[in-house]
Amino acid sequence: MNETAQRLMDMAEAHIRHAGYRGFSFRDLAAELGIRSASVHHHFPTKGTLVAAVVRRYGDRFLATVASRSSETEDDAISAYRSAFRTALERDGRMCLCGVLTAETGVLTPEVVEEIRSFFRRCIDDLTRRIGGSEAAARAYHVMATLEGGMMLARAYRDIGAFDQATASLA
Amino acid sequence: MNETAQRLMDMAEAHIRHAGYRGFSFRDLAAELGIRSASVHHHFPTKGTLVAAVVRRYGDRFLATVASRSSETEDDAISAYRSAFRTALERDGRMCLCGVLTAETGVLTPEVVEEIRSFFRRCIDDLTRRIGGSEAAARAYHVMATLEGGMMLARAYRDIGAFDQATASLA
DNA sequence: GTCTATAATTTGATAGAC
DNA sequence: GTCTATCAAATTATAGAC
Numbered sequence: 001m002n003e004t005a006q007r008l009m010d011m012a013e014a015h016i017r018h019a020g021y022r023g024f025s026f027r028d029l030a031a032e033l034g035i036r037s038a039s040v041h042h043h044f045p046t047k048g049t050l051v052a053a054v055v056r057r058y059g060d061r062f063l064a065t066v067a068s069r070s071s072e073t074e075d076d077a078i079s080a081y082r083s084a085f086r087t088a089l090e091r092d093g094r095m096c097l098c099g100v101l102t103a104e105t106g107v108l109t110p111e112v113v114e115e116i117r118s119f120f121r122r123c124i125d126d127l128t129r130r131i132g133g134s135e136a137a138a139r140a141y142h143v144m145a146t147l148e149g150g151m152m153l154a155r156a157y158r159d160i161g162a163f164d165q166a167t168a169s170l171a
Numbered sequence: 172m173n174e175t176a177q178r179l180m181d182m183a184e185a186h187i188r189h190a191g192y193r194g195f196s197f198r199d200l201a202a203e204l205g206i207r208s209a210s211v212h213h214h215f216p217t218k219g220t221l222v223a224a225v226v227r228r229y230g231d232r233f234l235a236t237v238a239s240r241s242s243e244t245e246d247d248a249i250s251a252y253r254s255a256f257r258t259a260l261e262r263d264g265r266m267c268l269c270g271v272l273t274a275e276t277g278v279l280t281p282e283v284v285e286e287i288r289s290f291f292r293r294c295i296d297d298l299t300r301r302i303g304g305s306e307a308a309a310r311a312y313h314v315m316a317t318l319e320g321g322m323m324l325a326r327a328y329r330d331i332g333a334f335d336q337a338t339a340s341l342a
Numbered sequence: 343g344t345c346t347a348t349a350a351t352t353t354g355a356t357a358g359a360c
Numbered sequence: 361g362t363c364t365a366t367c368a369a370a371t372t373a374t375a376g377a378c
Contacts, residue, residue: 004361019277022193025353038356039362047354095274099320102327103266103274106190120327138336141324145337148323149270149316156273156291165309166316175343196371210344212373 005043007033009054017094021051021104021112048109051101055115058097059122066126077130078143078171081123085147089160095151120144143170176214178204180225188265192222192275192283219280222272226286229268230293237297248301249314249342252294256318260331266322291315314341 008029015024026037044050070080088094098119127140150166179200186195197208215221241251259265269290298311321337
């Protein structure tokens with residue numbers, strides 16, 4: 001995976017989080033990079049291949065971030081998830097990449113759909129393990145749902161205060 | 172607003188909840204109804220006009236449903252919201268129309284964006300009023316976020332059990 | 343209210359030269 | 361790895377006849 005491919009993935013991720021899967025074309029990416037759309041196809045044969053790779057990388061990075069920012073205790077884990085999502089929201093009003101893509105499930109390729117499911121499963125499994133106890137799974141689902149919905153509300157209101165209010169009771 | 176316009180709105184809503192704002196074209200709607208796309212433009216001049224009307228009607232119907240299914244008490248209101256969303260999820264795996272559209276904010280017309288914001292505001296204001304007390308607003312944001320995120324998880328997992336787990340602690 | 347016809351643009355993807 | 365050139369299809373929208 002060379003630098004051009006990395007840049008293409010960066011741009012694709014930004015576009016998706018702004019306007020969804022169909023919020024950009026290969027020509028858009030090519031123009032931003034100063035090349036032609038046929039060259040983009042050299043790095044990623046299809047749009048589905050590109051987006052699946054973007055989702056996988058997003059999940060790897062996200063889980064590494066929350067792991068580095070928290071110990072193994074429950075409150076730390078929830079706070080780490082909350083602040084990781086809040087940072088992107090604060091910086092450019094973006095919600096979770098996978099939250100955005102889930103809305104377009106009906107037109108995504110099977111490989112992209114599977115990568116999205118994998119992201120949520122990895123997060124909820126990680127949270128469940130860290131929370132522990134008999135209600136751990138239900139709490140993990142609750143935390144993840146509230147964070148995703150909180151980002152959605154903040155975006156609709158154009159106000160990060162909506163995220164803060166929605167998630168204040170979590171940790 | 173005649174019957175053809177109503178049907179066009181029904182079809183548009185179903186398409187959006189399946190694949191987003193760009194998940195259908197005027198030609199798709201026309202073909203389903205056995206007419207031509209130019210005739211769809213007679214009822215709704217632009218796609219933005221159509222979708223704004225669909226969102227407005229969705230909000231009116233949703234608020235009427237939760238009002239009819241609950242008294243003025245707090246637990247009743249939260250349960251009514253929860254079961255109203257759960258019904259559509261159970262029937263055809265669809266999440267909230269406005270939750271879907273929020274993901275595509277970047278390509279929506281201003282009138283559609285404003286209708287979406289209006290939907291969330293109406294819901295949260297209604298919940299806040301019914302919950303009452305000093306923490307009412309924060310609780311209303313929390314409930315709405317958890318329900319929206321719960322629908323998102325259920326869709327990603329293709330399992331309504333995810334919604335149930337995420338929202339079990341609400342009411 | 344519906345039609346035919348069409349404009350103007352964009353899209354994902356491919357073939358093959360350099 | 362990047363290019364030119366191109367394809368086949370789809371999109372939103374409009375003009376004007378019936």
